[in-house]
């Protein structure tokens with residue numbers, strides 16, 4: 703099988719997706735060649751499944767990962783039916799689109815530095831703004847939930863990512879600086895500024911990044927830190943709550 707020979711780990715599943723989406727034989731042949739060259743499958747077909755729904759992914763935009771579905775599900779459970787959510791670093795809008803589907807009465811907005819990503823998110827029905835984290839947001843909006851799958855790979859670990867990811871996916875989507883927390887730390891401050899008291903921040907992180915992040919959350923006034931892990935026990939995310947206003951006199 704050609705995809706297996708080209709080094710695709712899930713060759714049979716990928717072949718089935720290419721066959722399912724290709725409109726004709728010549729297109730399928732072109733697509734197989736692109737995949738053999740390492741181009742992300744979702745850029746070739748233009749779509750990826752996220753949380754059980756198809757999501758359009760334009761070439762050049764980070765491909766949403768299955769591991770992010772847990773963050774999206776947790777965020778949806780925390781978002782009031784008519785609440786407000788901001789998805790920082792929205793990319794193709796995977797998390798925001800999930801929130802909109804789960805809470806049709808809520809206001810959900812995505813923000814991304816990359817205009818190509820913001821356009822892609824809009825194509826997925828997400829009102830998306832181009833900007834640096836919370837820069838486009840007015841003070842005092844009283845947001846209920848802030849989500850962010852910000853770049854969190856330490857710069858020194860970028861070379862350990864699969865070759866295709868290194869070659870094709872945008873570095874601005876991956877590179878989290880020396881400890882991986884350069885953007886994530888700024889997200890904490892931005893979320894503290896946007897969230898209403900009692901509102902929730904949900905972040906995707908990995909490795910032992912919670913050790914560096916928890917003090918930062920404490921310092922920014924967050925409480926009730928929760929971590930979640932995958933089936934292998936690896937850290938996948940952190941949620942924390944902006945301290946509620948005390949009812950005590």
Ligand SMILES: C[S@@+](CC[C@H](N)C(=O)[O-])C[C@H]1O[C@@H](n2cnc3c(N)ncnc32)[C@H](O)[C@@H]1O
Pocket residue numbers: 764765766767770790791792793794795796797813814815816819833834835850851852853854874875876885
């Ligand atoms: C790892 S991708 C995640 C995309 C999406 N949330 C997802 O899960 O599929 C990170 C995204 O953050 C964006 N980004 C990086 N730095 C940013 C910043 N300072 N402000 C806003 N977006 C940023 C990148 O353009 C990229 O789309």
